[in-house]
Amino acid sequence: MKRIILFIFFFVSISISAQTKYMIYFKDKGIDYKDRLSKTSEFYKEAEKELSSRAIERRKKVLGEDYIDYSDIKINAEYINKIEKKGIEIVHVLKWFNAVSAFLTSDEYNELILLPFVEKIEIIKTLKSESNYSYLIGTIPEGSDKASPNFTYDYGSSLNQNILSDVPFVHDMGITGEGVFIGLLDTGFRWKSNPPLRGRNVIAEYDFVQKDGVTANETGDVLDQDSHGTSVFSLIGGFQNGEMIGPAFNAQFALAKTEYVPTETNIEEDNYVAAMEWLEGLGVDLTSSSLGYSTFDKDQRSYSYADMNGSTSLVSKATDIAFSKGVVTFTSAGNERSTSWGYITTPADAYNILSVGSVTGSGGVSYFSSFGPTSDGRIKPEIAAQGSNTYRVTTSGNYSYGSGTSFSCPIAAGVTSLLMSAYPYLKNTQVREIMMQSASNSESPNNDIGWGIVSALKAVTYPNLRESNGNIVITKAFQNPNQMNLQTLKLHFKGSSGIEQVIAMNYQGGYVFTTNLPQFVNDESIVFYFTYESSEGLSKREPANSEKSYKMYGGKLNIITSAKSEEEIVLPEEYILVQNYPNPFNGSTLITFLSKDNNYAEVEVFNVLGEKIKTLFSGIASVGKNNIYWNGTNDLGESIASGSYIYSLKINGTVLNKKLLYLK
Structure with a gap:
């Protein structure tokens, strides 16, 4: 037996490549998962200091006074110090996942995995886009150069993409995005000298690749690294009267550069998670990322369609955590319709994100727009906007037409910002619902355009x-x-x-x-x-x-x-324990519970005398749906007797019980 163990350990050691980026997960944060957070504790006070007053107020809309949870607690500094003393440089500290990212050699990996406070170490996936993912250049749409008729603003050649979603009518009502704080995640942003962007209200910007405050191209970036993000910014918030106008040009913006563009567009998942944590803490109301991925760099395992389930990729989990804290989250559906993949890409599979498909200027489905459903059967994308032949600015300040769900996403997010500007009191769950219910296909949603093309006017006039x-x-x-x-x-x-x-x-x-x-x-x-x-x-x-x-x-x-x-499964407003299925059962049964936040949870089975039979789950719950399968055995692995049993969910002071029937 010892020889087998040594052989396995040796095999793992030599199979891990040097200079690989990993997520190092810790077992705790210096406070036990089971301990409820006291508002007078130092843990709570430190977590609260990490949040802007705006972030706290946004959280209160959905969480009330219990707006700090375990995911907000800072990582134990002692754990980080012990790793750094070994000469290992921490790249990102990710409190939501109680983990840090770092480049490790195989020797460093083998040393860290034995530390008593390390839970696990996993390779960070470098997601790689498909070719042509953003710049599917199209011909100039007929009539796109016509002057804007009888509107307050002259939309120039951006008129069609705006009028398809009824944006000019809402602008004429005086709603232009004021009061909404938008976070963008992309390749970089050349905005300070760009005509439609230089007057925008940018509150903060950060480069998560080079770890500085510059999101425009700088030394170390390839030519036009910031090209895609610049175009995206113009589509959601640009303003140059007579040339182009984005729906939410009077909003505030925070810019996060998360992608490294050597020859193809890549993003490491920890960059995305770090950016989401930063944006949420700043207090953004909405995030938009025109990123969608299904394949990885060479020698890494690609996601399969089965992984498009909302609970596998780090980026999907991060968007749902942000949503649980009150943020409206957007992402592009992907451009895979005509490829062998076809389906939406991550993080479009996330439970609560609004994934955006693309339509043409006349409302037909774009030939490239990825389709649903998710692997667990949810309709995707949720909504759509024009993504074929959209008019956008380039890094030079000139204009051109481009296509992709990368470009329909910021338009839809901008439209949603108008709704949020009109009604600042809305919870993110309400915003998500209104955008879907007011879209063009709400009576018969499908896996091409979901609930349909977004309408700013119908959203704002929806009760x-x-x-x-x-x-x-x-x-x-x-x-x-x-x-x-x-x-x-x-x-x-x-x-x-x-x-x-x-x-x-x-x-x-x-x-x-x-x-x-x-x-x-x-x-x-x-x-x-x-x-x-x-x-x-x-x-x-x-x-x-x-x-x-x-x-x-x-x-x-x-x-x-x-x-x-x-x-549809969205963020629940309370903890929910679902009836097991099938019930009665004689093989295995599925037990599902829904969590509104990331808190410690236990699911246990008891007999009718109140004696514990089995612990099915013990750990931090995922936001949204949590699935557990039980095969009718006790904690010793022995088959239980036929009869009635009670299964119980305990989470954050809430206890929920349901009955089930086991038949041999």
Whole structure:
């Protein structure tokens, strides 16, 4: 036996290449996973200092006063010191994953893996894009040079990509992205001297490749390293009247350079995670990354389609952690439709991210736009925008046309920023839902364009809910209140009683109407619609189709118009323990729980006498869905007797129980 162990150890040692980048995971942070965080502890206070006041306020919208969790606790400095004393340089410190990244030789690997505080060491994957991933240059679209008709701004040749998503109409309402803080992750950004970008409000920028504060090209970068990111920035927030305009040109921006471009576009996953942690701590409201990957550098294992499940890649996990902290996250779906891969790429597979497909200027699916579903069956992409022949700026300050989901993504993210600018109180879960429900294909979502092409106007005029002084307030906007008889707007709703009630909506000025809703029973289904008279005395209804209505549920803040969205897995607002399946079972059964954050969790099975039979899970829960399979054995590996059992989830002070039946 000793010979076998020595042989295996020797084989592992010689098979690890020198100068390879690794993630070194630690067993703890100096505080036990099971310990609940005290707000008076030094751990809590240090974690809070890492967050801007804006980040804290954004988190409070979704997490309340419990806005610090285990993932926020700093990594134990003693562990880092012990590694550095061995002459190893730490590249990134990643508190969300309780890990650091570093380049190791095989000898260093073998030494570190034996340290008592090291949980595991894994190779960091260097993701490599497919060829032609961003610059699929197209011909000039017909009519793209026409002047913008009767709008406040002159969109020049960017008119079509904006008008396809109804952006000019919302700009004319005075909504241009003000108050929204956007984080971009890309190859670099040459913005300071670029005409449509030099006037943008950039709050912070950082290069995670060269580890400095310069995101434009510098010594060590290849020619036009920053080209792709510059174009992306112009598509979401550029402004040069008469030439090109991005949807959210009055937003604030933080720029993260995460990719190294030698001859092809590459990104190491730790750079992406480090950038997401940085952006979230700054307080961004939304992140957008025009990156999508399925293959790795030579000699590394590529992701398979089975890995497109939202819970495998580091980048997908990082986006969902950011979402759990209140950030709206975007990424491009990928350009693989005509390749052997075909499907969306990571991190588009993440549970809560809004992945963006591409359409042509006339609304047809682009020939390159990756399709879904994820390997676990979720519809992807969620939404779409124009990505064929988009008009964007280059690093020289000139303009050209380019294609790719890399370019549809920032347009869709910019459109979403307009919604967030109009209603700063919205939670990220509401923003995600509204963008999908207001898109062009919401009644029949598919794996080509998801819920459809985004519409800034439909999103801003979609009804929304908020809590205020113990009341639930419903808000509804109209594009042209001056064409309405303001006193006639009514809300019609029907709850479980089946009796329709009518409430007058109150005009708040501008384009907004509100009213307080009565109290509803939790989870009670309520359908509703609006009626009013036009200034010409004509009766109007919204939705216009009398067979359609909006729907909401008591105790929830989301509003839907299509049943499909109810089946989608998004960040839960609470901890949920799902009934096992199959039940009864005689082979194995699936137990699923959903977590709203990264906290220590235990799932255990008990007999009817309350005696523990099996510990199924003990560790940090992933945000979203956590799956566990049980084969009907106890902690000793012995088969249990037929009968009823109770399985229990314990997480962050919450205990949830359900029954199951095991039959031999």
